[in-house]
Amino acid sequence: MRPDxxxxxxxxxxxxxxxxxxxxxxxxxxxxxxxxxxxxLARQVLELYPRAPLDRPRELATNLxxxxxxxxxxxxxxxxxxxxxxxxxxxRWRLPVLHDLDDLATLLDLxxxxxxxxxxxxxxxRGATEAPLQHYRVSHRPAPSGAIRVLEAPKPRLKRIQRRxxxxxxxxxxxxxxxxxxxxxxxxxxxAAPHAGRPVVLRLDLEAFFASVTVSRVYGTxxxxxxxxxxxxxxxxxxxxxxxxxxxxxxPTPSADHLLDAHWRLGRxxxxxxxxxxAPTSPAVANLAAFGLDVRLTALAASWGGRYTRYADDLAFSxxxxxxxxxxxxxxxxxxVVRDEGFRLNARKTGVMPRAGRQRLAGLVVNDRPRVxxxxxxxxxxxxxxxxRHGPSSQNRDDLQAWEAHLRGRIAWVAQHDPARGxxxxxxxxxxxxxx
Numbered sequence: 001m002r003p004d005x006x007x008x009x010x011x012x013x014x015x016x017x018x019x020x021x022x023x024x025x026x027x028x029x030x031x032x033x034x035x036x037x038x039x040x041l042a043r044q045v046l047e048l049y050p051r052a053p054l055d056r057p058r059e060l061a062t063n064l065x066x067x068x069x070x071x072x073x074x075x076x077x078x079x080x081x082x083x084x085x086x087x088x089x090x091x092r093w094r095l096p097v098l099h100d101l102d103d104l105a106t107l108l109d110l111x112x113x114x115x116x117x118x119x120x121x122x123x124x125x126r127g128a129t130e131a132p133l134q135h136y137r138v139s140h141r142p143a144p145s146g147a148i149r150v151l152e153a154p155k156p157r158l159k160r161i162q163r164r165x166x167x168x169x170x171x172x173x174x175x176x177x178x179x180x181x182x183x184x185x186x187x188x189x190x191x192a193a194p195h196a197g198r199p200v201v202l203r204l205d206l207e208a209f210f211a212s213v214t215v216s217r218v219y220g221t222x223x224x225x226x227x228x229x230x231x232x233x234x235x236x237x238x239x240x241x242x243x244x245x246x247x248x249x250x251x252p253t254p255s256a257d258h259l260l261d262a263h264w265r266l267g268r269x270x271x272x273x274x275x276x277x278x279a280p281t282s283p284a285v286a287n288l289a290a291f292g293l294d295v296r297l298t299a300l301a302a303s304w305g306g307r308y309t310r311y312a313d314d315l316a317f318s319x320x321x322x323x324x325x326x327x328x329x330x331x332x333x334x335x336x337v338v339r340d341e342g343f344r345l346n347a348r349k350t351g352v353m354p355r356a357g358r359q360r361l362a363g364l365v366v367n368d369r370p371r372v373x374x375x376x377x378x379x380x381x382x383x384x385x386x387x388x389r390h391g392p393s394s395q396n397r398d399d400l401q402a403w404e405a406h407l408r409g410r411i412a413w414v415a416q417h418d419p420a421r422g423x424x425x426x427x428x429x430x431x432x433x434x435x436x
Contacts, residue, residue: 001070003061005030008078010061013045015085018052032079040069055228057084086228093173098231107168108161118158119237123273129246136276138247145348146256148263150211152241152276161238162281169235173225175287176294181311182283189417191311192361192370198307198318201359201366202327204334205349208266209313210282212343215240215273217289236273239281243270262346283312293341300333316361327352364417372414377421380410384428391436404434 008030016026023042028034044067045060053060064070087099098104105115118135136152143149154162175183180191195201206212215236222232248270254263275282275289294310297317301308304326306319315334323330335345353359355367364370384407387395396403411429415422 001065001073002077003065004081005073005076005078006061006065006070007057008081009041010057010064011082011084013042013064014052014054014057014060015082018046020046026082030078030080030082031073031076035073035076037069037072041067041073044069054085054087055089055226057086058229084230086230088226088228088231090226093225095172095225096168098227100228101230101234104231104234108164110161115234118161119234120241121233121237123242129244134244134247136241136278138243138250140251142254145259146254147259148251148254148266149277150243150251150266150270151278152243153278154276154280158238159280162279165235165238166281166284169225170239170281170284170288173221173288175284176291176298178294178298178309179287179290179311180309182287186311188311188362188364189370191309191314191316192364192366194307194309195316195318195359195361196366196369197355198359198366199321199355200319200323200327201353201361202315202317202323202331203349203351203353203361204315204317204331205346206313206315206338207262207344207346208269209343210275210277210286211266211269213275213282213286213289214342217342218275218285221285221288221291239275239279239285240273241276241279242273245271258348265344286312290341290343293338293343296337296341297334300330300337304330311362314362363413371417372421377414377418377425380407380414381425381428383407384425384432388428388432392432392434393436 009027012026012030013023016022020039020042023045024034024038027038027042031038041064045064048063048067049060085100088097091097096107098107101112101115105112108115110118120135124133135158136154139151139153140148141151153159180186181188218240219232219236222235223229227235248267251267254260275286290310294308297308297310297315301317301319304319304323306317306323309316317330317334331350338345358373359366360373361370363372365373383395387407392403400406407429411422411425414425
């Protein structure tokens with residue numbers, strides 16, 4: 001059976017009565033005659049789908065073309081092309097009901113042309129060379145490691161659409177319990193706290209986390225939420241992008257040779273539809289896309305008598321003293337799971353931290369309880385004292401803008417994890433003459 005005929009019959013069957021007689025009647029309209037093979041085809045489809053799969057017209061078309069009766073329709077083509085009727089069949093998280101693209105366009109205050117333009121189903125942005133045809137502003141900056149970080153920030157109108165999708169859809173779907181970042185109640189402290197006071201802590205990092213989340217994985221996330229195929233495809237297009245080839249050519253290569261392989265892999269990932277680093281939806285959608293990863297790593301840690309949490313691309317494991325003799329095997333097992341789930345570990349950032357040394361996760365020391373390192377607190381206190389004695393401008397050696405706000409932010413970071421120390425630092429801050 002020709003693919004176009006399978007799609008037309010799928011749409012016709014879903015739009016009509018889901019019975020053998022109803023399918024034969026709908027199919028006769030598509031092919032322009034009451035073909036003898038329509039009866040057996042309808043019977044075989046009903047055996048596969050006792051209930052109409054109103055959320056899966058593409059799947060129905062694929063399986064319809066594989067039915068034995070379809071081989072008798074090789075010479076037939078569609079006379080008409082009905083529009084598929086789709087419906088949201090499940091809604092476990094009480095999300096906005098979006099049966100079809102009209103509903104999605106209404107939710108986003110768009111017409112169908114604008115929805116198709118922003119969703120970019122044909123990925124035309126990859127070849128676009130003119131800025132008005134691109135939905136993202138691309139920039140790059142060096143990371144502390146020397147690697148080049150590529151940022152893809154959506155333009156204002158798409159950013160507003162994505163914020164709405166975050167507030168009304170992605171933000172309402174709960175990620176796995178192990179995911180401690182970019183969720184209500186999540187924080188660096190909640191990521192680090194389960195590993196405080198543990199004999200052995202492992203710290204690992206996922207390479208190019210957002211860029212590794214493919215559009216197919218995002219599509220699967222929206223389908224799991226209950227949205228029918230056309231809506232899930234459009235939603236996936238609205239939150240993913242393809243880096244234009246011209247933009248990648250403008251990204252410099254790292255100066256260090258050991259970073260070149262990772263940079264090449266980043267280019268390969270960005271050339272395919274992926275979650276952009278810079279979109280408001282990416283952190284929440286990445287959490288949902290990593291649900292399977294979190295499930296498997298939680299089970300792996302438990303099988304070793306340990307604990308697991310994740311904050312964005314940072315993975316943390318902790319266990320008892322026996323881990324010191326088997327951490328290499330555990331890391332191998334973690335790497336296998338990570339690879340199976342479509343991600344890759346950044347080997348340069350893997351750390352095994354026994355309690356005898358400093359155990360640090362996401363900027364917090366967890367040997368006893370999550371707190372900011374004493375050396376960082378002492379350095380901040382010294383800066384504040386010097387600001388008080390010699391004037392704030394004397395300490396702003398890197399000529400940072402909003403120097404006072406910068407220091408307030410550092411004080412707030414300490415206070416969040418140690419209120420008593422934070423209060424003492426704030427007292428010094430309040431005594432500074434910021435006009436000097």
